[in-house]
Amino acid sequence: MNFKIFFFALFISCSSLFAQDLDIQKKIDSVHSQISKIKTSDSLNIAKQHYRVGNYYQISLIKDSAYFYYQKAEKVFRQYNSRFELARTLFGIAVLQTNDKDYTGSEVTLFEAIAILDELVQTNEVRKYKAYIYNSLGIVFDELDLFDDAIEYLEKSLSIKRTLEGDFERSIGLTLNNMLKAYWRSGKFDLAFQTYNIIYNNKSLINNYPELHVLALGNYAYALFLSNNHEELPGLYLRALKISDSIDDTYNSIIINQHLAEFYKAKNKIDSAKYYAYKAKDISENYANDDLLKSLLLLSKIEEGEKAAEHLKAYVELNDSLQKAERKIRNKSARIRFETQQIEQENVKIARERMWLAIISITLLVAGLFVYIIITQRAKNKELQFTKQQQEANEEIYNLMLGEHEKIEEARAFEKQRISQELHDGVLGSFWYTPKLR
Template sequence: MLKILKLRKQANNSDLNISKRFEYAREAISLSKKYDKDSTVLASNRVLSWLFIVSGQYDSLYRVNKENLKISTRIKDSLKMAYANNNLGFYFAESNKNDSAYYYYYNARKLYELLKDIQNESNIILNMANIQESERDYIGAEINAIKGIEIAKTLPISDGNNLNLWAFNNLIGIVSSKVKRFDKSIEYHNKALEYAEKLKAEKYKYYKDFSEMNIAIVHRRKGDYDKTIQVLNNIKNLETLKEEDPQTYVSIISNLAYAKFLKGNFVSEEIENTFKTAYKFSIDQDIKVEQSIIASFISELYLHQKQIDSAQKYANIAYNKANEVGENQTVLDALILKAKTETGEQSKAYLYEHIRLNDSLISKERTNRNKFARIEFETDEILQEKEQISKQRQWLIFISVGLLGVLFFLYIIKSQREKNKELQLQKQQQEANEEIYKLMLSQQEKIDEARSVEKNRISQEMHDGILGRLFGARLSLDSLNLVNTQDAISKRSKYISELKNIEDDIRKVSHELNSDFVNQSGYFNMVNNLVETQMTAYNIDYTFKADSNINWDMLDNKIKIHLYRILQETMQNIYKHAESTLVDIEFYLDKNKLNLKITDNGVGFDQTKTKNGIGLKNIKDRLKEINGFFNVTSQINKGTSVTITVPNI
């Protein structure tokens, strides 16, 4: 078994030459069959199938994938069945057997859909839609392309997925153009262009040019030749495109010349030279589709110039080349040109052939539409038995999902309980914090009270003690002033004057010490510090004012705590949501009501649309505790104002 794995690994080694890789793959299959284990044979066959694809040996794909389909069906391996059907669809598509290709692709799609393999389902739908478009089942192609877009949009962003989205939109653009829904065609080609611009890999760089060319062609078919010329002239790097994507290059230059021709006011020699250059280039590069199209352009130019022989020559070339590659629209166009270059019965004969071919294509379109629908219907009937088996599996899945749902529900309940515990813990913590804050405020008040008592004591001591003694000394000196010598009088007068100065200074200090300290310490300072700290941290300019008539000492601690927290919460909300540069904060009295007004110049909000958040709920809860209320006014881009009112203080 280990040897088989090594052989498969060697077969997948791209560094080896292809013939050697085939040897390893066939040896792996031979050994696998000796083990007589289906899954082993299947895996080895898949390696060989992949080698046929990468080496372009499509004719050999059928046998190995038919065997893989048989084995995978026997062992009921849906994924390997999908792979085999996909490869068989590819084989028949390369063999131009589109009905068989569609059958196997459809089987693969149903299996990928069952397996929820959205990426591969998207790839298969694209192949099916391309087959329908080539068989002129335009309705079916568009339906599948739209379904493919819906599926692809659910996949993660990647180059591969963007490429599929480009292809689906491009296909709808092509189909819409063929049924002359030009505006819709341009819309979807523009969508394809958007996805082309998202492709990052170097190998996808010309998809943008291809989409722009398609847009230009639709504008040309619509009759908007100026727009066609504008779009084609905007395509850059034509020389690089000439080397790396010759078909797109020759299509661009020929369509540009054709648009100029259709617009009129052209230089015949210039247009003819461009057509001839493009035609020769398409021959050199063996691009038969473009040979037929450009030949029809040249024929139309010569017909316009009344050069009937040359017009006939290129009309015949266009007709023959288009028939060779199965380009029916060009065949139809060439028949019209051939009819215009002839007269009488011969001209009528070409017109009759045009009518016959067109009717045949319309009939084929209807037949193919029915054929593809019948393939899907018959395949679905075959799959019904398999679906019966899958229903049993679905029941098992439903039961499993149900059990998972119950487990998930129990998990949610457990999580909710844990969350409630966490919220309860947070609440307790908040209550503890507030209690601590109460103690801090109470302690601060005691400190302030002790300071006030001490200051009063010092003031009284200075007034009653020191001042009294100084006053007595001054009287004694006055009595000594009875000595009338000039020197004694002068000295005593000097001392007395100095004592008066000391007395005035002490009295001044006494008065200052005895003044009211309420507004200089305690709660007011704490609030002031809070505002200064937060506004500085938030880098927001502010003004803070308080009515001097407010007696903070008379306020209940509970009111102080809640006002402090409300102010803190409001400033945080301004920082988070308002985008403000200036905040005005003011405490003021209105009769017996204490008001706190906070105004910002931020972005504001629509009060009719904004729901109450946690912040507003907290403010309401706090105000309820102190019988307060609040009012919020706001306008978009004109800021917000919050007024807190506490009555009966």
């Protein structure tokens, strides 16, 4: 009967996943349809749609396709210096890098995204992505066992999320849960318990997001286990499994089953330990290989003899294949990063060439304007000089004409005077010689 229930639950879970994948595929097809309607010259809009497709593939855990579309979008956003869109895309790539255990690569990508967002106007949307990136940095540093750094960035994320406009209750809960994990991993159990109480006492969060309650409850229970406080165990684990089953959250039940197996192994209840370890292995085969890897290693420690050797061999083989795949992805990511840097350098070179072209053009334009002004001014000066000379010549001609006129007038006056004198002399002479008549 138990097996029937288990397989029925597994069938329901797979059906749910298939329906979810079908829904995501419809969204992807819809975006591709929209892209086909966009003009090929509108590169920026096409890049935004590629970013959306990358998001959908990331949700559906199809990492190669997610990388492909994110990187297509990234190249265009860099080319057009579309800063906010570039930061969002880098965040998506960093999440994929984290999932592929490329923590160093993810760290570099996340810091680049933060540096871009810091330069922008701090709108609610910009600050939202800064909070997401700080949360991811917290996860990365936690995986690198740099717990103080992890907690620092998780606190930064939490501080921003609490001031954002909108509903970020679930997002805040996720960051608190990440802090809870970082605390117990670093051995700060008191802080881990305090953080769990913050989550648990938020009834709205617990009721609205039961999957988050499962995560927090599992982390809290494991912190109790590690601190040798077993009074509430395995009850808390079983409670988390019950909630997980009620919401068909099979994925998050993997780690709880693993922790239950560890607990029963520590209590030397090997049959119960095997039951939960195999249950974790069976469920993890439908999900991420990392969880399967942990389940195989756990079984190699719980089982004995040949079975233990078989699980250990399977663990080694899977671990080797995962490492090769991760190395391949890291190399590919590094190659793409190199190509991206080349594109950035080319863009800088083009920008520099354009700047110099603009400077030279402006210089030539200013020089040409100065030459034009000088030539025009010289022409005006020559024209003014010519006009002045002409005026002087006219004045000289006028003065000459005036002088000639005066001479003529003088000659006329002299001639008149001469004629008058002659007439006068003639009249006097006639009077002198004429005989007197008596």
